[in-house]
Amino acid sequence: MRRRAGGESCLRSSGARRVAACAAALLAALVAAPRAASAQGGDPRPNFVVILTDDQRFDSLWAMPLLQQELIARGVHFREAFVTTPVCCPMRANFLAGGYRSESTNVLDNQEPNGGVLRFQDGTTLATRLQATGYATGLIGKYMNGYPAIEPYVPPGWTFWHAALNVPLLPPGPFVTGSSGATSSVGQRLNTLTQYGTDYIRDRALDFIDAHQNEPFFLYVSMGAPHTPSTPAPQDAALFPDYLHRGRAWGEPDVSDKPLRIQIAAQQFASLYPAADVLHRDMLRTLQAVDRAVQAIVARLVERGLLGETYVMFLSDNGYLWGEHHLFGKTQPYEESMRVPLVVVAPGVAPRTDDRLVAANLDLPATIQELAGLPVQSDGVSLVPLLADPQLPGRQETLLSFTPQWEVWSALRVREAIGDWKYIEWSRGSRELYDLGADPYEENNLASVPAHQAVRANLAARLAAVRGLAVTTHFVPSGRIGQPYTAQLTRWGGVAPFAWSIHAGQLPNGLSLDPATGLVSGVPTQSETQSVTFRVADSSTGLHSGGPQTYDQVLSFRILEACDDGLDNDADGLVDLLDPGCSAATDPSEKAASLPCDDGADNDGDSLVDLADGGCESLLDTSEGDPATACADGLDNDGDALVDAADTGCESPADTAETDANVACDDGADNDGDGLVDRADPGCPHSQALLERPKCDDGLDNDGDGAIDFADSYCRPDRVGSEAPRAACGFGVELVGLLALLARLARIRG
Numbered sequence: 001m002r003r004r005a006g007g008e009s010c011l012r013s014s015g016a017r018r019v020a021a022c023a024a025a026l027l028a029a030l031v032a033a034p035r036a037a038s039a040q041g042g043d044p045r046p047n048f049v050v051i052l053t054d055d056q057r058f059d060s061l062w063a064m065p066l067l068q069q070e071l072i073a074r075g076v077h078f079r080e081a082f083v084t085t086p087v088c089c090p091m092r093a094n095f096l097a098g099g100y101r102s103e104s105t106n107v108l109d110n111q112e113p114n115g116g117v118l119r120f121q122d123g124t125t126l127a128t129r130l131q132a133t134g135y136a137t138g139l140i141g142k143y144m145n146g147y148p149a150i151e152p153y154v155p156p157g158w159t160f161w162h163a164a165l166n167v168p169l170l171p172p173g174p175f176v177t178g179s180s181g182a183t184s185s186v187g188q189r190l191n192t193l194t195q196y197g198t199d200y201i202r203d204r205a206l207d208f209i210d211a212h213q214n215e216p217f218f219l220y221v222s223m224g225a226p227h228t229p230s231t232p233a234p235q236d237a238a239l240f241p242d243y244l245h246r247g248r249a250w251g252e253p254d255v256s257d258k259p260l261r262i263q264i265a266a267q268q269f270a271s272l273y274p275a276a277d278v279l280h281r282d283m284l285r286t287l288q289a290v291d292r293a294v295q296a297i298v299a300r301l302v303e304r305g306l307l308g309e310t311y312v313m314f315l316s317d318n319g320y321l322w323g324e325h326h327l328f329g330k331t332q333p334y335e336e337s338m339r340v341p342l343v344v345v346a347p348g349v350a351p352r353t354d355d356r357l358v359a360a361n362l363d364l365p366a367t368i369q370e371l372a373g374l375p376v377q378s379d380g381v382s383l384v385p386l387l388a389d390p391q392l393p394g395r396q397e398t399l400l401s402f403t404p405q406w407e408v409w410s411a412l413r414v415r416e417a418i419g420d421w422k423y424i425e426w427s428r429g430s431r432e433l434y435d436l437g438a439d440p441y442e443e444n445n446l447a448s449v450p451a452h453q454a455v456r457a458n459l460a461a462r463l464a465a466v467r468g469l470a471v472t473t474h475f476v477p478s479g480r481i482g483q484p485y486t487a488q489l490t491r492w493g494g495v496a497p498f499a500w501s502i503h504a505g506q507l508p509n510g511l512s513l514d515p516a517t518g519l520v521s522g523v524p525t526q527s528e529t530q531s532v533t534f535r536v537a538d539s540s541t542g543l544h545s546g547g548p549q550t551y552d553q554v555l556s557f558r559i560l561e562a563c564d565d566g567l568d569n570d571a572d573g574l575v576d577l578l579d580p581g582c583s584a585a586t587d588p589s590e591k592a593a594s595l596p597c598d599d600g601a602d603n604d605g606d607s608l609v610d611l612a613d614g615g616c617e618s619l620l621d622t623s624e625g626d627p628a629t630a631c632a633d634g635l636d637n638d639g640d641a642l643v644d645a646a647d648t649g650c651e652s653p654a655d656t657a658e659t660d661a662n663v664a665c666d667d668g669a670d671n672d673g674d675g676l677v678d679r680a681d682p683g684c685p686h687s688q689a690l691l692e693r694p695k696c697d698d699g700l701d702n703d704g705d706g707a708i709d710f711a712d713s714y715c716r717p718d719r720v721g722s723e724a725p726r727a728a729c730g731f732g733v734e735l736v737g738l739l740a741l742l743a744r745l746a747r748i749r750g
Contacts, residue, residue, distance in 0.1 A: 043134060045216045046347065047310040048368050049205075049297060052095075052220070053290060054088065054142065054227040055283075055330060056316035058339035059247075063240070063284045064291040070298040071314055071343040074351055076387060081342035081358040082413070084400050086318040086330050089115050089145040091361045096144075096220075098126045099365030099380030100544040101399065103468030103493075107144075108403045113503070113533060113552035116146035121545050126365050127218065128157030128182070129374055136212040139163060140204045141222030152187040154178040160211070161187055162204050164197075164224065173200075196233045197224050198286070202293035206300050213304045218368070221297070225286035232285030239288065240281045248336065249324040249441040257445040259430035262325055269326040280322050311371065312345040315360045324441070331402055333411045333424045333432075334442055338400060346387050356386060356394025357415055363395075379543065397462070403470040405554060410467040410493070412459050423447075423459035427472035427492070433459070469494030469538050471553035478558045479524045485511060485559075489518035494538030494549050503552055504533035508559045524559040531556050 058081070061067060083091050085102050093107035094100060097120075102108050109115030122128075127137045138160035147163060154161045154176070161178045178187025193200055205221045232239075251269060255262050294314065301307040321327040321336045330337050342360050362380030369375070370382040385392050400411040400422075408427035414420070420437040424430075433447040433456050446452040472490045479485035489500060500518040507513065508530050511522035518536065532555055537548045 042214075043216050045135075045372055047216055047306060048218045048372075049209075049301070049310060049312045050095075050218075050220045050364070051290075051294060051297070051312070051314045052092075052141075052222045053287070053314075053316045053341075054222075054224055055318060055320045056226055056287065056341060057320050057322065057336060058082075058316075058341050060226075060284065060287065061341050061343075064287055064294070066291040066295040067314065067343070070295050071312060071345055072351070075312070075343050075345035076349060076351065077353045078342040078344070078356070078358045078360075079353055080355050081315065081340055081360045082335075082338045082398075082400075083318055083340055083361045084359050084398060085361070085402055086332065086337045086400075087402060088142075088317050089117070090402075091317045092142075092144050092222075093120050094361040095365055096125050096127065097121075097365075097544045098129070098369065099362040099378035100542075101362065101379045101468070102401065102403075103549055104379055104543040104545065106542055106545040106547070106550060108468075108470075108551070109405075110145040112146075113554065114403065114405070117144040117150060118146060120144060122155040122157075122184070124544070125155070125157055126368065127155075127220075129369070129377075130218045130372060131157045131159060132182070133372070133374065134216065135372065136160070136208075136215050136217040138205075138208040138212075138217065138219045139222065140208065140220070141201045142224060143222070152176045152178065152189055154180045154185045154187040156180050156182055156184050160208050163187075164222075165189075173197075196289060198233070198289035198293055202289075202296055205293070205297055209297070209300050209304065209306070213306060216372075218372075221293075223290050223293070225290050226283035228279065228283075230279060230282035230286050232282055233289045236285040236288040240284050243281050243284065244277055245280050245322045249443050251323055252325050252443055254443075255325065257448075258325065259426065259432070261430075262327070265326040269323070272328065273323050276323060276328050283320075307345075308347050310345075310347070311368070312343075313364055314341065314343045315364070316340040317361075331404070333400060333402075333409055333422070335436075335440070338413075344383070344387065349387050352390065354386070354390065357396075357398065357413070358383065358386075359395060359398050377543070399463070399466050399468075401468060401470075403468065403551065406474060408470040408472055408492075410463060410470075412463040412466075414459065418455060418458065421455060421459060423456065423463060425460070425463060427470070427474070431456070431460075464492070467493040469498075469536065469549040469551050471534065471536055471551050473553065473555065476520070476555050476557060478560055479508070479511075480560050481524050481527060484523055485521060487520040487557075489520065489534060489536070489553075491518070491536050491551065494536075495540040497539055499537045501535050501537075502532060503535040505531050507532055508557050511557070527559055527561050529556065529558045 058079075061072070061077075083094075085091055085094065085108075087110060089110040090102045090105075090107050093105045094102060097105050105120065107115050107119045112118070127139070131137045136159045137157055139158055140160075140162045141164055143163040148165045151163075151165055154163075158178075158180050161176065161180065163176050165174045165176065173193035174189055174191045175193070176187040176189055178185055195203070201221060201223060205219060208217070208219055251273070252258075252266075255266050298307065298312065301310055301312070317340070318330045319335075319337045319339050320330055321332060321334065324336045325334060327334070340360055342358060342364075344364075359380060362378065363383050364380070366376050366378040366380035367383040367387075369378060370384050376382060381395065386394060394415070396414060396416045398413045400413055402409060409424060411422055411424040413422050419435060422432075422434045422436055422442070424432040431447040432442075432445050433449075433452060434442045434444070435446060435452075436442070447456055470491060470493055472492055473488075476487040491498065497516070498518075500513060500515050502513060507520065507522075508524050508526070508528050510525040511520055513520050513534070518534075533552050534555065535550055535552045537550045540549055541547065542549060
């Protein structure tokens with residue numbers, strides 16, 4: 001490591017700063033000595049091996065005995081490490097950028113329009129900066145979501161590139177292999193692989209160490225385990241036969257203080273957790289190959305005489321809920337989703353456990369930069385002082401967030417004089433406040449408790465000042481021809497002033513957007529449906545992206561004939577779909593699903609919507625029938641060219657296929673408690689699913705294949721008038737796959 005100018009300068013400082021500076025200098029000296037001795041005057045800087053797993057819980061290291069032996073017994077086990085965005089692509093962008101928050105990278109999600117590899121500015125990264133100063137850099141395994149769309153592209157800064165195209169990595173391959181310097185290059189595709197995926201990644205990591213043992217190196221080993229489908233190696237398939245996770249807030253008995261979406265999830269929990277138990281055992285089984293890989297990598301470092309000059313860092317990209325609060329998966333602001341395993345083996349640092357807060361995706365890259373002698377350019381805080389001095393305080397305040405299209409949340413995690421708190425805000429209105437010192441499992445939401453309003457107000461004000469830009473409008477009301485229309489688009493976070501624009505699609509005729517305020521207004525002139533991608537940009541300059549924060553939101557506008565208004569216009573006792581005439585005229589548009597009584601909103605304030613709502617705008621809406629007899633399966637069962645709510649007749653009056661197809665997300669009920677249902681509901685049943693988006697659940701055969709909605713194997717909601725392979729739907733596919741896997745396991749178990 002490079003020497004700091006003026007070795008005695010730390011002694012001139014005072015207080016905590018002096019202690020931290022001296023500790024960091026001592027640690028740097030301890031690291032530099034072995035390299036200097038072994039290299040005989042060569043480059044004294046340390047090596048870095050980062051081993052990253054995919055979807056591993058923070059409390060699963062008990063199942064990895066070799067890791068305990070090789071890393072925990074040698075290193076610092078940070079037991080309260082977390083990531084700031086608990087989902088794959090944003091976290092990886094945070095890390096590889098150099099420890100920048102998602103607001104700085106502008107990679108907010110796994111897929112377009114606000115995420116994926118195409119949003120990542122790869123010209124200046126941790127790899128390019130290290131390579132430019134003489135480091136050999138290697139990436140092996142998973143890169144970022146969306147990489148298959150740009151392969152065989154090799155980003156700048158990678159001496160050795162071996163990136164997986166099949167994510168998750170089970171079964172293995174294909175891979176793109178290559179190398180690059182200051183600019184990108186074109187790699188080669190390897191299609192045929194015979195090894196188990198984790199073993200293949202392990203062997204390539206060993207090859208890299210052998211090839212670069214005589215120069216400082218940065219090796220990023222990105223495993224596919226334990227991500228679903230969680231296929232274990234054959235020798236591990238029978239392990240943990242009786243394991244059941246029932247700890248922490250699993251199946252939380254009282255969720256009355258939680259957002260309504262969790263109360264709904266609790267009602268479906270009993271049907272899901274038996275299959276989830278099987279999945280959790282498989283996830284532990286897949287970690288056994290990772291465990292062996294860790295042992296092999298450490299053994300190779302020992303064999304080559306490199307362990308004493310190498311930092312080994314083990315972590316996951318996010319955590320995973322295993323039934324806590326009745327939820328499964330990631331993306332949520334709760335501890336099991338946010339917290340990750342983190343072990344750091346540091347030369348000269350004695351092994352210990354450490355319970356200080358660490359933002360792993362930000363702080364580790366900052367640490368690497370400092371130890372490599374680079375100026376630290378990061379939103380993270382270097383761990384060099386903390387590694388050297390167990391008494392120094394850790395993080396006191398950290399912004400947490402995830403901003404998908406269907407619902408945005410942001411949170412503040414603090415550990416300071418006022419206590420150990422987490423405060424969460426959801427874009428649909430829910431608020432949560434947890435005293436983590438007294439309630440580490442987040443079972444008691446204190447947001448509405450009078451005694452804690454001062455803490456809530458304090459954290460809410462601080463959160464509003466630091467959170468990133470996101471659109472908080474998730475649907476817009478329908479309009480009617482010839483009647484004035486307004487829809488105010490809303491956002492939170494960012495730096496004023498803001499600029500709104502239309503990024504894709506077009507507004508219905510007669511409507512316009514005010515770029516300064518985000519107000520959509522006008523008088524519609526024709527009946528139509530338009531899918532519009534709005535973009536809002538702020539006035540900041542991203543520390544990594546170099547541009548403003550931007551957020552894109554896809555919204556569907558429906559302009560209806562005058563009869564589609566939920567009113568009995570001709571006083572015949574019928575409205576909308578069931579009304580053959582309106583104002584003494586035939587309304588042909590009544591053959592399509594109508595709004596506002598089928599718009600996913602609670603129009604009359606009775607907490608019911610759509611099919612489950614017996615009344616709309618204070619009038620009886622007979623177009624909303626019993627969901628059990630509505631033939632809500634996305635199919636035209638009786639051949640009249642109508643489906644679901646628009647179909648007044650049904651071949652089978654007890655058609656429950658819709659429930660089977662998508663876990664009751666199209667049953668006319670508000671399954672996740674967000675006030676929306678069916679096609680207007682972008683998340684169901686656990687506020688995680690990306691199952692319902694415009695064009696994919698509109699009752700129309702958009703691509704002319706004779707199938708619609710969930711019966712249609714093609715879906716691309718972000719492309720107006722077109723249905724592309726559902727695999728393009730990004731994170732939604734991941735969740736759909738998880739639910740399908742749980743259902744399959746449930747059938748096998750039964």
